[in-house]
Structures are given as C-alpha cells and as structure tokens.
Amino acid sequence: MKLVVQVKLEPTPEQTAALEATLRACNEAANWLSALGHARGQVSRRALQCLAYAQLKARGLAAQPALHVLRKTADAYTVLNANIRNGNLGRPGAKRRRKAESKPITFRPGAAQPYDDRCLSWQLDAGTVSIWTTAGRLRGVAFACSRQVRKMLAEHRKGESELIHRDGLWFLMATCDVPEASAIEPTDFIGVDLGIVNIATTSDGVIHAGRALNRHRKRQRELRRKLQKKGTKSAKRVLKRQRRKETRKATETNHIIAKRIVTEAERTSRGIGLENLSGIRQRARLKKPQRVALHSWAFAQLGRFVEYKARRAGVPVVYVDPAYTSRRCAECGYIDKANRVSQARFECRSCGVVAHADRNGSRNVRALARELWRRGAESHAPAPGAGAGRGPVVTASGGCRAASLVP
Numbered sequence: 076m077k078l079v080v081q082v083k084l085e086p087t088p089e090q091t092a093a094l095e096a097t098l099r100a101c102n103e104a105a106n107w108l109s110a111l112g113h114a115r116g117q118v119s120r121r122a123l124q125c126l127a128y129a130q131l132k133a134r135g136l137a138a139q140p141a142l143h144v145l146r147k148t149a150d151a152y153t154v155l156n157a158n159i160r161n162g163n164l165g166r167p168g169a170k171r172r173r174k175a176e177s178k179p180i181t182f183r184p185g186a187a188q189p190y191d192d193r194c195l196s197w198q199l200d201a202g203t204v205s206i207w208t209t210a211g212r213l214r215g216v217a218f219a220c221s222r223q224v225r226k227m228l229a230e231h232r233k234g235e236s237e238l239i240h241r242d243g244l245w246f247l248m249a250t251c252d253v254p255e256a257s258a259i260e261p262t263d264f265i266g267v268d269l270g271i272v273n274i275a276t277t278s279d280g281v282i283h284a285g286r287a288l289n290r291h292r293k294r295q296r297e298l299r300r301k302l303q304k305k306g307t308k309s310a311k312r313v314l315k316r317q318r319r320k321e322t323r324k325a326t327e328t329n330h331i332i333a334k335r336i337v338t339e340a341e342r343t344s345r346g347i348g349l350e351n352l353s354g355i356r357q358r359a360r361l362k363k364p365q366r367v368a369l370h371s372w373a374f375a376q377l378g379r380f381v382e383y384k385a386r387r388a389g390v391p392v393v394y395v396d397p398a399y400t401s402r403r404c405a406e407c408g409y410i411d412k413a414n415r416v417s418q419a420r421f422e423c424r425s426c427g428v429v430a431h432a433d434r435n436g437s438r439n440v441r442a443l444a445r446e447l448w449r450r451g452a453e454s455h456a457p458a459p460g461a462g463a464g465r466g467p468v469v470t471a472s473g474g475c476r477a478a479s480l481v482p
Contacts, residue, residue, distance in 0.1 A: 076254070086213075086217070108127050113179035118148070124142070143189045143194075155180060189237050190206065232250070233251065256389030259389050261391055263445065264393070265340050266437040266439065267381075269349070272286075274288070276434055292325075299314065334384060341388040347385060400436045402414050404426060404428055405430070417432070419431060419433070420432055
C-alpha cells in the first residue's frame with residue numbers, strides 16, 4: 076500500500092530563492108511544451124520526448140528534470156482526455172468541453188515538480204536533503220519531521236517525491252510503500268450510517284456528532300461573507316490566511332472518526348459496512364439553504380480514510396446500497412416513509428419500535444453488509460488502488476491538512 080508522507084522543508088533565504096527559480100523554470104518549460112504538443116496534436120509521453128527533449132535541456136533543465144517535465148505534461152493530458160471520455164466535461168459541443176479542448180493545459184508558476192533519487196537524496200540522520208535546482212545542487216536543506224514519519228521514510232520510502240510550494244511554505248511529498256496487514260475473516264460487521272447532523276453513527280450505538288464541525292463551518296462562512304463585503308487589502312489578507320481553515324478542520328474530524336471506527340473493528344475482529352453515497356449530490360433535491368450543508372459534507376473523504384486505515388489493519392470494508400436504510404425498521408424490516416418521524420426519531424408503523432433514526436439506519440447497514448459478505452462480496456479495503464491519487468498522505472507533524480490522510 077502506498078502512503079505519501081508530507082515533510083516540511085526549512086530552507087534558508089538563499090535556498091528559497093533557488094527553489095522558487097527552479098519551480099518557475101520547470102513550469103515555464105511545461106507550459107511551452109504543453110502549447111507545442113497541443114498545437115501539433117502530439118501529447119503522449121513518447122511523442123513529447125521525441126519532439127522536445129533536446130529543447131528542454133537547452134532551456135536549462137538537466138536530463139532527469141526534463142523527463143519529469145515531459146511526463147508531468149503528458150499525464151495532465153491523460154487526465155483531461157479521461158475526463159472527456161467519461162463525460163465529466165459535458166457532451167460533445169458543450170461549452171465547458173469546447174473550452175477545455177480548444178486551448179493547451181497551463182501550469183501555475185509554483186505548481187509541484189516531481190523528483191526521483193537522481194535529483195533528490197535524503198540524509199535522515201542529519202535531517203537534511205540534497206536537491207537539484209537550476210542554480211546547481213543544493214545540499215543541507217533542512218526539513219522538519221516527527222519520529223514516526225522519519226521511521227517510515229527510513230524503512231519504506233520508495234519512488235518519486237514532489238516539491239510543493241504552498242502558502243509561503245515548502246514541502247516534499249515522499250512516496251512510501253508500506254506492507255499491508257493480512258485481511259481478517261470478520262465475525263460480524265459494524266454498520267456506519269453517514270449524515271450531516273451526525274457525521275457517523277455506528278451499529279454499536281456510538282454517535283459521532285457533527286455539531287462542532289457545523290458550527291465551525293457556519294462561523295467561517297459568516298466571516299468570509301463579512302470580509303468579502305468589506306473588500307479592503309487587510310480583509311483580503313485575512314481571507315487568504317483563512318482559506319483552508321474549514322477544510323483542515325473537516326479533515327481532522329474525519330481522521331479522528333475513521334480511526335475510532337477502524338480501531339473498534341480491529342479490536343473486535345469485525346468488518347465495516349459503509350453506505351455507497353456516490354452521486355447523492357446529483358440525486359438530492361433540496362432547498363437553497365440546505366444545499367450549502369450538502370455540498371460541504373465530506374462523506375467521500377471519510378470513506379477513503381476508513382478504507383486506507385482498514386487496509387493497514389487488515390479489516391474488510393463493504394459498501395452497501397443506502398436505499399431505504401433510513402425508512403426500514405431494523406427489527407421487523409417494515410419500510411415506510413412515515414417511519415422517519417424527524418431527523419432524530421424513528422417510529423415503526425408496523426411493530427411500534429421507537430429508536431434513534433441514525434442508530435436504526437446503522438443497524439440496517441450492518442445487516443446488509445453482513446449479508447453481502449456472506450454472499451462473497453469483495454472487501455474494498457485490501458483491494459489495490461483504494462484511496463485517492465497515488466496514496467494517502469501522512470503529515471510530518473502527525474497533524475492534518477486538506478485532502479490528506481494520517482495513520
């Protein structure tokens with residue numbers, strides 16, 4: 076299983092200038108290459124290398140960085156073409172699709188740049204790295220790292236790393252190939268009902284409330300509204316400083332919830348049943364005030380976190396169809412829209428059972444997961460490719476960031 080470890084660099088002012096110049100040169104070369112490949116209709120790795128490898132080296136890039144620029148550009152077009160084929164940019168002739176197809180892909184001046192072991196070496200004992208730049212090899216660039224991350228780098232680092240400049244800070248994203256635990260045969264399942272008011276409710280009766288996170292989101296929305304209305308330079312500076320705060324809070328909350336669920340499943344030798352909520356934003360029809368809550372609901376992220384943590388623990392994960400889980404009685408199986416009296420209250424019209432609505436739903440998820448596993452359903456946790464991108468992200472401090480995963 077691949078994990079991506081985030082390590083914070085602490086360069087000197089001279090080293091910072093060299094790193095900034097390197098990212099700028101690499102991304103200028105990528106933009107030039109993208110325009111050339113788009114104009115000639117040749118955007119595959121092989122075609123771009125035959126077309127412009129020598130010219131990239133003439134622009135001041137060494138051999139390996141030039142190859143990384145080629146691959147980065149070709150991969151960007153691969154993703155674009157996949158989105159077009161899958162209809163993510165609309166049907167043929169759609170305005171959004173025409174706009175994407177009509178112009179070359181561009182890269183920000185500070186966009187990430189890949190590095191391999193020929194361009195980047197780690198001195199873990201000294202806490203430094205040696206990295207290629209357009210100004211020559213930089214040696215002794217310090218990095219900050221927790222003991223856990225340092226151990227992971229020493230034992231499992233493998234493959235490429237990426238240099239990232241974000242919010243004035245420098246990071247290296249290093250890929251680690253961590254061995255997976257052998258999957259257990261579950262004795263039962265923990266059903267997890269996902270929601271907005273209660274982020275996750277388990278069939279054991281544990282409720283992970285979303286009250287604090289929802290209050291935080293409301294405060295952040297109100298703050299953004301006031302600052303945008305004010306529109307001064309100082310207000311814009313505060314907006315820039317606050318822009319990822321809500322996302323970081325949601326990510327941290329999802330990490331904590333996912334770890335508690337997986338730990339309990341591992342301790343009791345059970346699997347985990349989750350609702351497959353993909354496409355719910357397209358299916359749901361809500362009033363305008365409710366749309367903000369729906370579109371800020373990070374249920375997919377929580378599912379990814381549960382998946383990758385379960386993979387590390389050998390716990391099977393099964394996704395079930397969420398249809399009628401909130402209307403079905405977990406005792407007698409009777410389904411009726413009227414069973415769901417309110418957000419929190421469930422009253423069965425057939426057998427008279429009264430229960431917490433989310434707990435009743437989680438029991439239904441548990442029953443469905445158990446039945447699917449009995450029929451031979453495949454676990455989503457040990458399956459190759461689970462998670463997002465090339466792997467989860469472990470932060471150097473053990474904390475959380477947007478779109479990151481922490482063990």
